[in-house]
Amino acid sequence: MSDYAIDITDLKKTFDGKEFVLKGIDLKIPKGSLTAIIGFSGTGKSVMLKHILGLFKPTSGTVRILGTDLSTMDDNELTKFRCNYGVLFQSAALFDDMTVLENVCFPLEEHRRTLQKNQIIQIAQTKLKMVGLDPKHFNKLPSEISGGMQKRTGLARALALDPGIIIYDEPTTGLDPILTEMVDDLILQTHKLNQGTTSVMVSHDLSAAFRIADFIVMLDAGKVLLAGTAQDFFKSDIELVQRFVTKGMKHQ
Numbered sequence: 001m002s003d004y005a006i007d008i009t010d011l012k013k014t015f016d017g018k019e020f021v022l023k024g025i026d027l028k029i030p031k032g033s034l035t036a037i038i039g040f041s042g043t044g045k046s047v048m049l050k051h052i053l054g055l056f057k058p059t060s061g062t063v064r065i066l067g068t069d070l071s072t073m074d075d076n077e078l079t080k081f082r083c084n085y086g087v088l089f090q091s092a093a094l095f096d097d098m099t100v101l102e103n104v105c106f107p108l109e110e111h112r113r114t115l116q117k118n119q120i121i122q123i124a125q126t127k128l129k130m131v132g133l134d135p136k137h138f139n140k141l142p143s144e145i146s147g148g149m150q151k152r153t154g155l156a157r158a159l160a161l162d163p164g165i166i167i168y169d170e171p172t173t174g175l176d177p178i179l180t181e182m183v184d185d186l187i188l189q190t191h192k193l194n195q196g197t198t199s200v201m202v203s204h205d206l207s208a209a210f211r212i213a214d215f216i217v218m219l220d221a222g223k224v225l226l227a228g229t230a231q232d233f234f235k236s237d238i239e240l241v242q243r244f245v246t247k248g249m250k251h252q
């Protein structure tokens with residue numbers, strides 16, 4: 001069994017057959033780690049995440065997740081396999097016409113059909129409490145709670161199936177500084193509370209990446225420019241890394 005939750009080898013991707021968006025990504029993310037993926041806009045972060053989720057197929061190269069090569073699975077198997085992921089995008093993407101509690105029950109009703117209704121509700125309540133949502137909000141609609149609470153609800157829903165890998169794509173983009181810090185802390189807390197879970201966060205927010213991540217991976221023009229600890233980034237003499245680090249430090 002592989003010690004890597006995510007093991008990507010020489011991943012290349014072109015959409016039009018001419019220009020390569022990913023130009024040979026090699027990346028190993030250890031199980032149980034919190035990894036931040038950083039890099040300038042348009043460098044391929046989201047495209048790489050979509051390969052990790054099996055939503056895009058590589059032009060060449062392999063993506064192994066929790067020891068399984070995604071290319072060996074058909075669409076049905078992939079759909080089932082995606083229960084291993086919890087995903088939180090920039091928008092919490094909640095169902096507007098469902099209450100907070102119903103939103104978190106939803107994946108359990110879809111994928112844990114052997115559970116009784118009261119067991120499902122109990123799990124959903126536990127997840128909502130884990131992300132710090134007060135039970136008095138459980139029966140409200142998303143429109144009736146604050147943006148921060150919506151994020152918490154989205155995270156509780158992402159955690160519902162006890163995923164081995166949690167993926168955050170720009171979880172704090174567009175939020176005010178206080179909410180940003182709250183969401184970053186929430187990601188760190190969630191990571192610590194769910195021992196063994198691998199967390200991967202794409203972020204523009206460098207100070208958050210340096211503060212909470214075990215490993216940082218910087219992409220540039222479809223390749224990994226540097227992968228390492230915060231220390232490795234501070235010590236690096238790659239000019240682009242230095243520029244990114246200095247820019248990020250100003251936020252702190």
Ligand SMILES: Nc1ncnc2c1ncn2[C@@H]1O[C@H](COP(=O)(O)OP(=O)(O)OP(=O)(O)O)[C@@H](O)[C@H]1O
Nearest residue numbers: 015016021039040041042043044045046047048204
């Ligand atoms: N479905 C697609 N079809 C064609 N090109 C795409 C597709 N998705 C992404 N691209 C291209 O791939 C490149 C990388 O995009 P990607 O979304 O991965 O950037 P990113 O690093 O996530 O940027 P940002 O920080 O702005 O989110 C861009 O040039 C984009 O136009």
Ligand SMILES: [Mg+2]
Nearest residue numbers: 045046047202
């Ligand atoms: Mg992106």
